[in-house]
Amino acid sequence: MFLKWLLAVANLVGGFIAASAYITSKMPTVADFSKTLTKSKLPIGLTVLGISIINIFNFGTEYYPKLSLIFGLLTGIVLSVEILSTLGVDEDIKIKAIDISDKFSVPCGLISIILGIIFILVRFLNVIEPLL
Numbered sequence: 001m002f003l004k005w006l007l008a009v010a011n012l013v014g015g016f017i018a019a020s021a022y023i024t025s026k027m028p029t030v031a032d033f034s035k036t037l038t039k040s041k042l043p044i045g046l047t048v049l050g051i052s053i054i055n056i057f058n059f060g061t062e063y064y065p066k067l068s069l070i071f072g073l074l075t076g077i078v079l080s081v082e083i084l085s086t087l088g089v090d091e092d093i094k095i096k097a098i099d100i101s102d103k104f105s106v107p108c109g110l111i112s113i114i115l116g117i118i119f120i121l122v123r124f125l126n127v128i129e130p131l132l
Helices: 002-018 020-026 028-038 041-059 066-079 081-085 091-131
Strands: none
Touching: 002 020, 002 028, 002 041, 002 066, 002 091, 020 028, 020 091, 028 041, 041 066, 041 081, 066 081, 066 091, 081 091
């Protein structure tokens, strides 16, 4: 249960970082917050990727948010593509990977944000429904 919530939060944070260029162009008031989070882009990307991978192996046949997992993986990959420079990958491959990452960053980030919000709302409503 905790890992599902963690996946939703990871999708929100990772999606915000991935789509930060678009978000800050539409809402300049969040530019400082975006700069702060973007400084930690690689560690957050690796964390989102790790949480998604753990969730894949954790849920087995139990219901799990498949789209959240998929976009958690994609967002983690998009955010952590910069790790290629530390792994000693060829410069041409690194440039192509970063170009592809930049093309998918905003759509993947926005979808991750939406899925994170939806998943949190659904989970929150399931938690408070028995109380009503």
